[in-house]
Amino acid sequence: MSSRHRYHHGDLRRALTDAALALVGERGPKGFSLTEVARRAGVSAAAPYRHFTDKADLLATVATLGFRQLRAALEAVPEGGDERERLVRMGRCYVRWALDHPDFYLVMFGSDSKQPEHTELVRAAEDAFRVLLDAISAAGSSGVLHVEDPHRWAGSLWSVVHGTATLAIGRDLQHTGITTPAEDLAALTIGALLR
Amino acid sequence: MSSRHRYHHGDLRRALTDAALALVGERGPKGFSLTEVARRAGVSAAAPYRHFTDKADLLATVATLGFRQLRAALEAVPEGGDERERLVRMGRCYVRWALDHPDFYLVMFGSDSKQPEHTELVRAAEDAFRVLLDAISAAGSSGVLHVEDPHRWAGSLWSVVHGTATLAIGRDLQHTGITTPAEDLAALTIGALLR
DNA sequence: ACCTGAACACCGTTCAAGT
DNA sequence: ACCTGAACACCGTTCAAGT
Numbered sequence: 001m002s003s004r005h006r007y008h009h010g011d012l013r014r015a016l017t018d019a020a021l022a023l024v025g026e027r028g029p030k031g032f033s034l035t036e037v038a039r040r041a042g043v044s045a046a047a048p049y050r051h052f053t054d055k056a057d058l059l060a061t062v063a064t065l066g067f068r069q070l071r072a073a074l075e076a077v078p079e080g081g082d083e084r085e086r087l088v089r090m091g092r093c094y095v096r097w098a099l100d101h102p103d104f105y106l107v108m109f110g111s112d113s114k115q116p117e118h119t120e121l122v123r124a125a126e127d128a129f130r131v132l133l134d135a136i137s138a139a140g141s142s143g144v145l146h147v148e149d150p151h152r153w154a155g156s157l158w159s160v161v162h163g164t165a166t167l168a169i170g171r172d173l174q175h176t177g178i179t180t181p182a183e184d185l186a187a188l189t190i191g192a193l194l195r
Numbered sequence: 196m197s198s199r200h201r202y203h204h205g206d207l208r209r210a211l212t213d214a215a216l217a218l219v220g221e222r223g224p225k226g227f228s229l230t231e232v233a234r235r236a237g238v239s240a241a242a243p244y245r246h247f248t249d250k251a252d253l254l255a256t257v258a259t260l261g262f263r264q265l266r267a268a269l270e271a272v273p274e275g276g277d278e279r280e281r282l283v284r285m286g287r288c289y290v291r292w293a294l295d296h297p298d299f300y301l302v303m304f305g306s307d308s309k310q311p312e313h314t315e316l317v318r319a320a321e322d323a324f325r326v327l328l329d330a331i332s333a334a335g336s337s338g339v340l341h342v343e344d345p346h347r348w349a350g351s352l353w354s355v356v357h358g359t360a361t362l363a364i365g366r367d368l369q370h371t372g373i374t375t376p377a378e379d380l381a382a383l384t385i386g387a388l389l390r
Numbered sequence: 391a392c393c394t395g396a397a398c399a400c401c402g403t404t405c406a407a408g409t
Numbered sequence: 410a411c412c413t414g415a416a417c418a419c420c421g422t423t424c425a426a427g428t
Contacts, residue, residue, distance in 0.1 A: 012392085030306060035420060044394050046423080051392095055421065106306065109365055111225060122370055129371045155362075155373040156355075156384040163358020164350075170304055175317055176324045178350040189351040193388050207411085230401060239413050241404080246411095250402065 013051040015041045020062050028103040029110050034058065059107055060118035066101070066108040067124035073097045074131040083139035084194045090135055091161050091190045095183045098165035105165065132157060145194060160189050208246040210236045215257050223298040224305050229253065254302055255313035261296070261303040262319035268292045269326040278334035279389045285330055286356050286385045290378045293360035300360065327352060340389060355384050 019040040023032055034055040035045045052058045074097075077090045098105040108125075133154045140147030147153055167173050168182035178185070204210055214235040218227055229250045230240045247253045269292075272285045293300040303320075328349045335342030342348055362368050363377035373380070 028306070033420065034422095045421080046395080047393055049422070109361070109367070111223070111301070111365065125367070126371055151371075151373050152375055152380065152383065154371075155359075155368060155375060155380050156387070158371075159358035159362060159380065159384060160351075160354055161358070162362055163354035163356070166304070166361060167350075167354060167357055170306065172304070172320070173350060176321055176346075176349075176353075178346050180347050180350060185347065185350050185354065188347065189354060189388065192351065193384065195390075204411095228401065229403095240402080241414080242412055244403075 012041065012043065012047065016048055016051060016058065017061055017065070020058055021065065024062055024103050024107055025101075029059070029107045032059070032107075057118070059110070060121045062104075063108040063110075064118070064121045064124045066104045067121070067128045069101075069104075070094070070097055070108075071124070071128035071131055074128065083135070083142050083144045084191075087135055087139060087157065087194060088187050088190050090132065091157065091186045092183050094161040095165050095168070095186045098161075099168060099182060102169045105169065109162070109166070129154065129158070139194075156193060157190060160193065161186050164189070204236075204238070207236065207238065207242065211243055211246060211253065212256055212260070215253055216260065219257055219298050219302055220296075224254070224302045227254070227302075252313070254305070255316045257299075258303040258305075259313070259316045259319045261299045262316070262323045264296075264299075265289070265292055265303075266319070266323035266326055269323065278330070278337050278339045279386075282330055282334060282352065282389060283382050283385050285327065286352065286381045287378050289356040290360050290363070290381045293356075294363060294377060297364045300364065304357070304361070324349065324353070334389075351388060352385060355388065356381050359384070 016037055019037045020032075023037055023040065034048055037058070038045045038048050041047075048058065052061070073093055074090055077086065077093050079086060133150055136145075136147060136150050136153045136157070139145040140150065145153075164182050164186040173180075173182060173185070180188070211232055214232045215227075218232055218235065229243055232253070233240045233243050236242075243253065247256070268288055269285055272281065272288050274281060328345055331340075331342060331345045331348045331352070334340040335345065340348075359377050359381040368375075368377060368380070375383070
């Protein structure tokens with residue numbers, strides 16, 4: 001309570017990322033301030049610079065955690081049934097995750113994050129992407145889908161779910177009179193795409 | 196050159212939006228500062244508040260102009276041939292426009308703009324959306340495409356082009372090894388979708 | 391090695407005061 | 410009616426100085 005306790009954090013880096021995660025959830029990528037993160041961790045505004053090169057670096061770390069969470073969610077999509085149906089379920093899962101963590105999602109794809117080609121971030125994003133890629137390859141080799149270029153298919157599906165998610169988060173779908181829930185819209189689009 | 200000329204703008208509002216347009220093009224939605232816009236227009240930092248309620252209000256004005264430009268580009272897509280082919284061409288046009296004006300595009304869909312439910316912005320966005328909607332309806336009534344809910348189809352196509360465009364702008368496609376140019380990817384996706 | 395305190399340059403926004 | 414100047418609260422970042 002009093003400031004006579006000098007903060008001797010065992011792991012300030014961890015405390016800062018935790019605070020950053022919470023702050024992003026509360027105020028979004030907008031209104032996110034490094035100073036506020038430091039304040040919440042109980043340290044001076046200069047302290048974070050001992051652990052992160054930059055505000056962008058801290059945001060990139062947050063984004064990395066986001067991609068890992070998203071990957072875990074996608075991996076948890078049950079197998080079984082038609083491989084095409086699984087792709088539809090994965091699309092639903094992707095959009096649902098994005099809408100459940102809108103600010104998180106915006107940080108992950110915000111231009112703030114990937115300035116310094118943050119290695120871990122790129123890897124985490126690739127890992128999440130690979131889940132989608134594998135599901136497509138599975139559909140291809142099971143013969144239920146004609147796949148010559150998995151990457152191209154993955155690009156198509158990713159565009160669909162990312163586009164649907166971001167338009168939904170920005171309320172653009174509603175503004176233009178699209179009443180279909182985002183998750184259903186993505187599922188319908190993917191279904192048509194794989195037909 | 197000297198500051199003894201007191202600026203007696205006939206249309207400061209216009210000068211500010213012009214400066215804002217240029218600044219967005221130079222520095223992107225990031226690094227965009229109201230103070231800098233005022234500086235470029237040759238007025239004090241407080242002057243813009245006589246013409247815009249907010250920084251967000253000025254950005255919303257910029258976004259509005261963007262949607263009008265995009266709409267014009269989409270309307271210029273030639274008719275003729277299969278109506279499905281026209282939808283593919285419109286998709287190409289959309290993605291090309293976005294990649295030609297990436298910062299502009301990010302402002303249009305950035306969360307900064309649509310805080311105050313800016314009326315003109317919403318209308319401009321709707322107008323652009325309607326071009327897509329009309330093209331879909333045309334394909335429906337010509338019988339080349341089975342359309343029961345044009346809005347749902349429009350939502351699908353919009354998700355595809357918006358998703359492709361934003362992933363391309365953020366370099367996410369390249370980072371994940373998708374070598375197909377964004378414009379081609381969108382065209383292929385839409386083609387598969389309408390088949 | 392890690393953190394503080396003070397400093398710097400920069401914002402967005404408000405408001406009295408000028409013309 | 411429109412703009413300036415000064416002010417306020419807030420940033421991100423740097424750096425000498427403390428422990």
